[in-house]
Amino acid sequence: MINKFVRSMAEAMNGIKDNSTVLLAGFGDVGTPNALLDGLIEQGATNLTIVANAGGRARSPDHPARGLPRLIELGRVKKLICSFVRAQSIAGEAVRDGRMEVEVVPQGTLAERIRAAGAGVPAFFTPTGADTLVAEGREAREYDGRTCILERALPGDVALVEAWMADRWGNLTYRDSGRNFNPVMAMAGKLTIVQTHHVCDLGHLPANEIVTPGIFVDRVLHVEAGDPKLPE
Amino acid sequence: MINKFVRSMAEAMNGIKDNSTVLLAGFGDVGTPNALLDGLIEQGATNLTIVANAGGRARSPDHPARGLPRLIELGRVKKLICSFVRAQSIAGEAVRDGRMEVEVVPQGTLAERIRAAGAGVPAFFTPTGADTLVAEGREAREYDGRTCILERALPGDVALVEAWMADRWGNLTYRDSGRNFNPVMAMAGKLTIVQTHHVCDLGHLPANEIVTPGIFVDRVLHVEAGDPKLPE
């Protein structure tokens, strides 16, 4: 019987190695696998390359850092690939102080590079970023009168995903804007680990409504994480 | 009020020009917009380039040709871009007799070229077809130790799509394997025309279950087409 459910965070995190590239889904706090991030912090892998939409929030005197900023603060992130990093943030400080490399990528290019990895497309041309600083070191070529640059696929050794509902085959649905990067990162992780709010019997999710088929999923952990929070 | 419903086939077909590239969705008879194809035959546009999965069936003494084979038989198709054309078929004959050009493309490359067009990606590298006849005239490059070839996006002036359910914004769902090429071709048509089995009020389709959002759709015609047929 195929059964992708794991029963503990330790089992979910088992085998994540130092120097891994980790795809981290979510946008703001919505669709962000916060429990898995806590698990990764606990698990100990270091020298990580993290791929995420953004570098996260500023240091706050009232709230200790959690999630990605905490992982950065602990010195576990060698490189951050994202679309957005604030100068006044834990990530921004780490970059400024030379403790972390950063590669800032236009958000659509980031999403497409991840999808390309999942879909077996090693490289593609895009008009986004042509004739800007982003184009530095990129091969450029004209298509239909527009300059386009060549971008590489961005696969992950690990993808951390948050779902709304999952079954034992790893079929997933998402809730509202909690979809965001989750389905694309699920495709592109060599080891895709999911935290899900709800679990259901096989067959409960209608075939036409499954967003991520289980073929992209390796492990599923049931975490009733509660509603996403607004930024503090 | 946004209202993409049209009330007649004439209105659905209005403005399709000679020399258009027409993306024709469906796989076998499932998800194939047969009524729109009849409408296109009636409408009269010629010198068409048709993009479809396959060239269709052989001539039968018992059944007059319909759909794509009929359009080919009428001499209206200048070029067929597909993954599959039988020697013993109306399309195969037209190719052999020099009445129609053909470009045979691996099925996955075909689907990805169409998606690329819809997603604004002008070209991409793929390992499919490298070191085969398909690679002739293609730029080749090695990625991760594998030879890959450069493929161009394949946009349509028109896309003909079959949906299961549609609302006035043009939001679409599909039924079972009737999904196939429909969502990708809907993305890639400059003018996307849909025939739908069922129509519903705006808001009837749950937001999380819409497969093709109306932004990709221009016109929707209600056609209760009945169940797909098996090949004769």
Add this chain to the structure above:
Amino acid sequence: MNETAHAFRPLGRAGMAARAAQDIPEGWYVNLGIGIPSLIADHVPADREVVFHSENGILGMGPAPEKHRENPWLINASTQRVSLRTGGSYVHHADSFGIVRGGHLDLCVLGGFQVAENGDLANWAQSASEAGRQIGGAMDLAVGAKRVWVTMEHTTKHGHARILKQCSYPLTAKHCVSRIYTNLAVLEVTPKGFVVIDIIPGLSFDELQARTEAVLHRA
């Protein structure tokens, strides 16, 4: 605004948003950037169906919900809680930017630091060396949408021109802006340069030109 001594009254943020909203017809698919652009949705009448897109995969985004109707699973690209209009739907991030890059949006309205007379836009960084780099989705939107409008103050807080012959900040994209809505005027980017198509009451063309580095043309 230290403009009280003058006979004209520059638009506030809401005023700029309202002016831009006037020009958005029913049926358009529109992405609104962070800042002033995000206010535009509030100024489109509810009976004019405009479908708002958000980078995180929303089509048919509606206004901020009332307190008791908030959906914590529904935020916009600025991570503010929003609502979904009847007919709205969700796509994943790659498809969301497929919508953007594929030319499916009729309009994107972005904030700007600088716009040049050839339509070049700078809106993500003030120098090449910034540690914090906030590209986000702006580059994709600038190259992908059918039309790009910019809403911004006509000059910087210190009175420096932002509407220029050439941008001095790092570019977001070349030749992308077609129109600018500022607190003083509406400018169209044309092959001959900026054309003034609207100007606030009490401000003369010459006074506007004095606040603009690029040469302005009358409509």
Add this chain to the structure above:
Amino acid sequence: MNETAHAFRPLGRAGMAARAAQDIPEGWYVNLGIGIPSLIADHVPADREVVFHSENGILGMGPAPEKHRENPWLINASTQRVSLRTGGSYVHHADSFGIVRGGHLDLCVLGGFQVAENGDLANWAQSASEAGRQIGGAMDLAVGAKRVWVTMEHTTKHGHARILKQCSYPLTAKHCVSRIYTNLAVLEVTPKGFVVIDIIPGLSFDELQARTEAVLHRA
């Protein structure tokens, strides 16, 4: 089969399919090509969960339904009516081939015209000049799946070898085949060439070699 004079009995199509089915473990994601490969699913016991993929966007494809339970909206890549297992789902064609090309399938079983000792496969055309070209999804599957097995008759109807030093027909893909299930034997493609890992009862290694152009090695 003109083999009745011999002491061995070549496998039929079902026998070849059953032999290949033996080697597919629970939990694999598998695509079965047209022809003999498509019969393999019938030989995987129902309690062994193997998830079958079909190019037209099906994951979890089940066997042909009983007459009264047919779903006209559910066909496989050979346009035959099939069923969906509990847990099955649908994706569109680009995502379906994303699954293929992206290396997500554990196995693809294809029919073949010729296989060479370096793993090259020819299964789509017998000459470069054919008007009918039937590529379909074979090239994508051959480069994309983690493993490619081929099921085919060991020789042509006319007794010509199909297991060769080098393919003479146009290639589907290079270096892709890892195993061949024929009506006579199971061969593994290895760096040193073909290794015979199974052979039907009554047929000797030398008799098998006589029907094979490429050099065979004992396991």
